[in-house]
Amino acid sequence: MSVDLDARQRAMLAEIGVRVFAAPARAAATAQVVPAARPQPSAAPLRAAPPMPRDAPALPSRAGGIELMEWDALAQAVAACRACQLCAGRRNTVFGVGDPQADWLIVGEAPGEQEDLQGEPFVGQAGKLLDNMLKAMGLERHHKVYIANVLKCRPPGNRNPEPQEVAQCEPFLRRQVQLLQPRIILAMGRFAVQSLLGSSEPIGKLRGRGHEYMGVPVVVTYHPAYLLRNLADKAKAWADLCLAQELMRGQPPAEST
Numbered sequence: 352m353s354v355d356l357d358a359r360q361r362a363m364l365a366e367i368g369v370r371v372f373a374a375p376a377r378a379a380a381t382a383q384v385v386p387a388a389r390p391q392p393s394a395a396p397l398r399a400a401p402p403m404p405r406d407a408p409a410l411p412s413r414a415g416g417i418e419l420m421e422w423d424a425l426a427q428a429v430a431a432c433r434a435c436q437l438c439a440g441r442r443n444t445v446f447g448v449g450d451p452q453a454d455w456l457i458v459g460e461a462p463g464e465q466e467d468l469q470g471e472p473f474v475g476q477a478g479k480l481l482d483n484m485l486k487a488m489g490l491e492r493h494h495k496v497y498i499a500n501v502l503k504c505r506p507p508g509n510r511n512p513e514p515q516e517v518a519q520c521e522p523f524l525r526r527q528v529q530l531l532q533p534r535i536i537l538a539m540g541r542f543a544v545q546s547l548l549g550s551s552e553p554i555g556k557l558r559g560r561g562h563e564y565m566g567v568p569v570v571v572t573y574h575p576a577y578l579l580r581n582l583a584d585k586a587k588a589w590a591d592l593c594l595a596q597e598l599m600r601g602q603p604p605a606e607s608t
């Protein structure tokens with residue numbers, strides 16, 4: 352897989368630990384991931400971000416009418432939410448951050464300790480790696496990118512979220528997707544991937560092809576915290592980002608190299 356990279360993006364790739372080399376035909380402008388096993392395109396790849404379907408299933412009706420809220424009301428509803436047991440141990444809710452006109456929606460699992468303390472998703476070393484991954488694509492956390500989690504409150508001890516917690520919290524994410532209308536969703540980490548796709552398959556089986564959530568193309572990849580512990584998979588994550596760029600631009604995924 353190859354993508355056009357400028358010097359700054361190549362430096363960012365080096366920063367996140369992905370080695371690149373210049374392809375002979377376009378040595379000055381093209382870089383290629385090695386030795387990443389690039390994802391295989393699906394038989395029927397998504398060619399373009401479809402518009403939000405008008406007949407999307409109605410959100411669950413719970414107090415406050417989440418499905419009708421605008422940004423301010425939604426943020427206030429999350430801050431005041433006591434719909435599941437996770438409200439008891441939180442220090443802050445983590446609503447999400449970024450550009451309300453974002454093309455990219457990054458979805459993680461749930462707040463960890465630092466996120467709970469700071470009220471912002473993807474902070475600390477994992478957040479720094481995510482920022483560098485975004486920069487390698489020419490993106491910034493607060494420009495054309497929005498970052499949120501499936502759950503807005505921290506599970507105690509970073510345990511896996513319970514199904515009923517997801518069921519109570521997902522209407523907030525669904526409303527965020529409706530308000531944002533992103534062109535692509537990047538689901539990071541096993542839990543976020545499985546929650547968004549309603550699948551129990553591992554990331555390794557789900558990555559490398561386009562999926563869909565509420566009519567928006569979804570690409571799945573590893574969580575930055577996982578990548579910090581598994582350096583060899585950074586190249587796979589970069590291949591996933593390249594796939595997301597291709598799908599967002601309405602291009603068919605490149606042939607395997």
Ligand code: SF4
Nearest residue numbers: 432435438503504520
């Ligand atoms: S995790 Fe979600 S549903 Fe549960 S209390 Fe927090 S905001 Fe409400």
